[in-house]
């Protein structure tokens with residue numbers, strides 16, 4: 084360890100290196116709880132050039148590196164499990180430039196997502212990538228996972244908002260890609276090699292995002308639904324007749340866990356099996372009338388059983404908290420988590436098929452569904468039954484993965500909708516990607532990271 088530290092000191096200051104076991108455990112993990120963490124140390128570079136030096140040093144010494152952002156990831160992508168050196172981007176958190184005419188923000192990759200949102204707002208503009216981990220996740224992590232979130236229905240994934248990246252590849256090259264251009268047909272665009280690459284091709288060190296207009300006033304509705312298939316009818320009615328910004332669903336079990344955890348009272352009496360929280364644009368009276376018409380249509384058709392239109396910002400926050408507090412409220416049950424997607428039109432059949440398969444194999448287990456159903460993206464959580472140890476539960480859940488991904492493959496869906504492959508989905512890549520596609524990704528890995536030092540063992544093995 085002494086030699087290792089001395090060697091590191093040739094490129095970094097002492098205060099940029101941490102080796103304390105508690106720090107190694109803290110920085111060596113993300114939100115997943117089932118990997119044994121073994122980080123050798125943590126380093127805190129402060130510039131692209133320092134990361135370049137670090138990569139060249141790691142190549143020379145054959146030291147594996149884990150790029151680490153806000154560590155809110157849910158697939159183990161930022162976990163250090165094989166004595167890797169964790170490279171935390173948390174000190175690279177400066178917003179470098181706002182370009183008013185281009186409506187772009189350039190920042191270091193360790194900038195917290197919420198800070199970027201706030202800066203955009205202060206400049207009279209809007210950055211639409213948004214989700215519950217906004218206060219901790221980094222923009223670099225968002226790019227590396229191609230994060231989605233609650234506004235994908237209207238604005239799409241992170242990919243849509245990236246106009247420039249600076250990366251340090253595993254070769255140690257610094258590449259500035261696309262430099263803020265809207266139009267660039269100069270051959271294939273390497274931006275897309277790095278967006279969603281989960282730190283296996285290079286470090287993202289700077290990110291330029293485009294911004295958009297602050298959305299007009301929106302209104303939030305909370306609806307209760309008795310039948311799953313009705314959720315999609317409701318979605319279609321709002322999608323066709325209003326400007327939809329978000330369309331999320333959660334099951335009654337999910338709501339109950341939030342109410343217990345946060346000590347809140349139930350919004351509906353009687354409860355229903357499912358709920359929807361949705362946000363629609365409502366800039367003028369005409370739009371408001373339309374929203375009410377669609378709401379009434381859904382009631383008349385029996386697609387929803389009851390519903391509220393938020394009357395204040397407090398009520399808006401409350402409605403969203405039922406959805407956004409689910410992950411935190413389930414965490415004490417150390418749940419099995421998965422994040423999958425299918426075409427929107429296939430959601431009800433897909434969900435029924437999964438429920439059928441799982442209830443056949445695990446009739447006693449509590450399955451909690453929620454997610455961004457308006458994007459075809461479902462989060463499935465299974466609560467650890469009383470009396471079953473964490474280890475046994477996760478062993479059994481490996482079989483759940485297999486059963487679940489077989490259904491995903493049948494429906495031509497994605498085994499990871501927005502959380503990435505990391506360690507958790509690695510054994511199942513072939514359920515969503517062809518052999519030829521995986522071979523191409525591996526060839527890129529060999530090119531960008533010839534010594535296999537960047538996040539080794541994540542996404543796929545070579």
Ligand SMILES: Cc1cc2nc3c(=O)[nH]c(=O)nc-3n(C[C@H](O)[C@H](O)[C@H](O)COP(=O)(O)OP(=O)(O)OC[C@H]3O[C@@H](n4cnc5c(N)ncnc54)[C@H](O)[C@@H]3O)c2cc1C
Pocket residue numbers: 113114149150151152153154155156157159160161172192193213214215216219220221222223224225226227228229230231232233281282283285286287288410411501502503505538541
């Ligand atoms: C409560 C909660 C809610 C969430 N909701 C959503 C949601 O709605 N939508 C969604 O998409 N995700 C969601 N997530 C997952 C997570 O927040 C996102 O995946 C996020 O983009 C991860 O960012 P991070 O900075 O925390 O990355 P980390 O967890 O630190 O890392 C994720 C991956 O990116 C790599 N990486 C990180 N930074 C860099 C970099 N600078 N260069 C290269 N590689 C890098 C890591 O090696 C790792 O493979 C949620 C998580 C939590 C805890």
